[in-house]
Amino acid sequence: MEKKFTTLxxxxxxxxxxxxxxxxxxxxxxxxxxxxxxxxxxxAPQIKPSNEGIYLSISITIFAKNFKQIEKLYKELIKIHLVKMVF
Structure with a gap:
């Protein structure tokens, strides 16, 4: 996966x-x-509630230095007990 990211x-x-x-x-x-x-x-995250109000979609942009930083944050964000998906 790292190779794919670094080429893109x-x-x-x-x-x-x-x-x-x-x-x-x-x-x-x-x-x-x-x-x-x-x-x-x-x-300043962008927050959008689902139609039913059960879920939130939160978009947040960072300035990444390398792939390892991106990967580390994916792993940390998915650990939040309220989080269902990170992409």
Missing amino acids: LKFPCTFTYKVIGLSQPELTNNIVKIIQHHVPGDY
Whole structure:
């Protein structure tokens, strides 16, 4: 997978994560906290509720230095107990 990313992306670059999780107030805060821990900065995630209001879709863009940074954040974000999917 790393080889595929490195051929498609030229580092450093912007990279957007889309996180789907249960609609709870702490979901966005937990996502931003993890991202800031690994890639300090100010973030303004885009948040969209599902039609039923059960889930949130949160898009957040970082400035990635390398593939390992992207991979590490995927692994950290999926560990959040409210998160159902990260892509």
